Amino acid sequence: MTTMPINTAISRFSVPALADMPQDIRDRLLAVQEKSGFIPNVFLVLARRPDEFRAFFAYHDALMDKPGNLSKAEREMIVVATSNANGCQYCVVAHGAILRIRAKNPLIADQIAINYRKADITDRQRAMLDFAMKVAFEAQLVDEDDYAGLAAHGFTEDDAWDIAGIAAFFGLSNRMANVTRMRPNDEFYNMGR
């Protein structure tokens, strides 16, 4: 009975060296490192595929950095709630950190990840997360009643699109992180606590 050593690689796929990446991708990684003090593994793991990398982060930025009625913290709530339901370690840990910082609340990320229905959130945020979960797990059933429910909490048509877009995009991200066995950086676990 021998035991396999625990695997702590950042991906089950090989990861390119910084020097071998296209200039624009290397630049983005160095900028992130400059700002955050480390390079989140999602950048390294996806750099194996430069075209997909560029599309992925363009999509990410289009949804997460755009202006709109959803606060930055609320967008991260959507990521954290759907990512735990998808069993995605990377996204819950990394975006949990961002959520704690954005919400200035050290408890909120764990609460939402485990069971957002019992988290310290407003009714409006609860309705937002109910819709996000329906998009993530049974989008084929979404209908006008769901939009009416959002409108009753003051969400506009564009807010509804934003919620759906974030849930759908991170569904893609969750799947790629799970398939590549993407490892969350140790730095994320304690940020914002």
Next chain:
Amino acid sequence: MTTMPINTAISRFSVPALADMPQDIRDRLLAVQEKSGFIPNVFLVLARRPDEFRAFFAYHDALMDKPGNLSKAEREMIVVATSNANGCQYCVVAHGAILRIRAKNPLIADQIAINYRKADITDRQRAMLDFAMKVAFEAQLVDEDDYAGLAAHGFTEDDAWDIAGIAAFFGLSNRMANVTRMRPNDEFYNMGR
């Protein structure tokens, strides 16, 4: 007892006029129209959000137009199988048409959509679709046994990434199509039959 008229709008969200779209997006639409004879509704529906539109199609092209061991038809098989399981009318109808054309087989799209396990495909294609479905529906359970299963059919590490990427990207596409109530163009139904 009155009956609501049947809604045949191409989206439940408003769609911008061609004249109001950014130049690069309008150019892409016109190029597609030139080539196909019509504008697939996905271009019109997503044009409401130019940045997301650009990222979406960049991602699409990075996965579907890249070189690699998966044939063009095989990539469409992945789209069709996962999209029916996600209840996505637009993607099954539109990509079913493309699959019929790429595979030069008028029967294959319906067979794969309904139950790919009984379709006229090779064992290798069956293994490809089994993996794609696992990525689409239980990516959190993907492990090294799945990769070994693919390798036994001659799939490389990059092929595995391609299969996963396509399943994950169209999971996003399926959700947006369902949420926007995106209507397949009538033209798709009979193409390649």
Next chain:
Amino acid sequence: MTTMPINTAISRFSVPALADMPQDIRDRLLAVQEKSGFIPNVFLVLARRPDEFRAFFAYHDALMDKPGNLSKAEREMIVVATSNANGCQYCVVAHGAILRIRAKNPLIADQIAINYRKADITDRQRAMLDFAMKVAFEAQLVDEDDYAGLAAHGFTEDDAWDIAGIAAFFGLSNRMANVTRMRPNDEFYNMGR
């Protein structure tokens, strides 16, 4: 790495020769061939069991050819929606063809198979299909609220029985088609398009 040839047999079970079938069954097959120009495989596959064949088609005719408030096209809608959810290639392809013909609508079968909630159907037909799906997948939960919902759309008690009967009977049919690996005839794919 050898690949198994693709299996295009009409059933995984042996199929009797026309000459070896009982007279009444052979007569029915020849009559169908006369009318349709080909023998749908369900007749050939089930002929292996004459008594079950007779009961199956007697049941089928009792539900599908009887008078009543459900139109012929509506009955086929029930078959197509539940059969795709059951992953039954034969029934979706064969009854999709009949639905297109009965409804004089080349798009309706694919729409209903993939996601009837977004098909070009009336509210009444939507309620009919919601009930049929509940019978097919969670009949143990059917209660008086479901019947009240049907009545609100003008369905009578006998209409409700018809919907349930069709959903239940094709559940049997779907299972036998999947278990026997019943292959849809090529002729069905393009009928009514």
Next chain:
Amino acid sequence: MTTMPINTAISRFSVPALADMPQDIRDRLLAVQEKSGFIPNVFLVLARRPDEFRAFFAYHDALMDKPGNLSKAEREMIVVATSNANGCQYCVVAHGAILRIRAKNPLIADQIAINYRKADITDRQRAMLDFAMKVAFEAQLVDEDDYAGLAAHGFTEDDAWDIAGIAAFFGLSNRMANVTRMRPNDEFYNMGR
């Protein structure tokens, strides 16, 4: 707070009087009454639809009374296991009674209904029930491995068809019993104990 009286009608649909039934159906009911001492409610409830009644019992007899390698008790085991999983009170109670009598075992029906994996049955019967449950709940996944598994226990191709046919037919029966709210006769509960 008023309470509705408990409803003990034998069906939520009206049931025809014996005198109003077609002669052949009345004859069958009287013959059953003669033999059993009472008329099982399934005969009364389905008599509302004479053509369906005839097809239903013809199908039933073709599967349950035919010669073959499955014993009468084994066929009832299939009914009881799948019917409890479908939440069908009538079929578990009525066929549980028949199973106890056929197997000359007062315990076996309850054991199989609740969890056949822990019932006093042989490995061969366990394999038979595993296959029956797959047909009842995921027939779209049945493949040649399942048939090989049956063959390893000595089941022939025709035995496999019999198991599948019984599981599929009682799936229809379970749905009709649930939808009609068919009540098991009191007589069944204690038969064979």
Next chain:
Amino acid sequence: MTTMPINTAISRFSVPALADMPQDIRDRLLAVQEKSGFIPNVFLVLARRPDEFRAFFAYHDALMDKPGNLSKAEREMIVVATSNANGCQYCVVAHGAILRIRAKNPLIADQIAINYRKADITDRQRAMLDFAMKVAFEAQLVDEDDYAGLAAHGFTEDDAWDIAGIAAFFGLSNRMANVTRMRPNDEFYNMGR
């Protein structure tokens, strides 16, 4: 093809001899035997772990023997309904017997086990069982609407706790019975019929 003999042991784990049990546990077993005429196997199987045995029965008695608005029969209804849904042979058979006796109704246990929605129970009991099933299978979704639903049938806050506690405790019991392959005593099957 040899067949394994049918295993009728009362547990897949070894069971201590009465003489080897701690005095207090042996005393309880003898008292039960004195009262019932036999020792229910749950006492023998759990006696392998004296501390867990004591806690298990203390918890059981705290919920099942306490005063309160739920009748003894109603508490057993909760056990029977949730235990069949958990596939627990021991609990359905043993508590089905107790339910028949407590309710003085030979039919009620089988009705509730198979499908409590069609059992001869009051609306209030139906609401009680709906809540118990939600606790057993999706407790993470329980919210104030569920409590309001109970209150509408006259259940107090403490009654709600009782229902939840019984469903939760027998969820533990069901899992231990299934894991230990705990066999129901033959005596239970016919008690109260």
Next chain:
Amino acid sequence: MTTMPINTAISRFSVPALADMPQDIRDRLLAVQEKSGFIPNVFLVLARRPDEFRAFFAYHDALMDKPGNLSKAEREMIVVATSNANGCQYCVVAHGAILRIRAKNPLIADQIAINYRKADITDRQRAMLDFAMKVAFEAQLVDEDDYAGLAAHGFTEDDAWDIAGIAAFFGLSNRMANVTRMRPNDEFYNMGR
């Protein structure tokens, strides 16, 4: 559009004052407070029911404080993995803290909660958690193959019971925490990080 204030009560049920609790329960609470610096809310919430409180903690201690081959950290791993799958905020947060301390590993609790299949654990611990999850979610399917799988990693019969017992007991705990809306103490979130 008014918004309900966020509810941060420690339970949706009223909680007794320390002074009103039975002496033995108050003593246990004070001892815990002395040791930990605060009273975990589970003690306060369950104190509403003294008899259940005593049985609950006796059961807890019998499983978590007993000697055996499972380390204290491994027992907490079982709690954390199954509790997140059950959506139980209290148990993941509180036992996540204990796990971090017991394992002297600040990352392990979040990794296991979100997806234990990708956590920094040994193959043996992975097998332990696979079994625990099967007990928690499909105990009716547990069979001798599962025990053989555990034995292959060196687990004894008693270890198997321990794993099952912990998964089953915390299934009860998860349900009561969800039903009572039990709030994790703020202190737990950062312990051991």
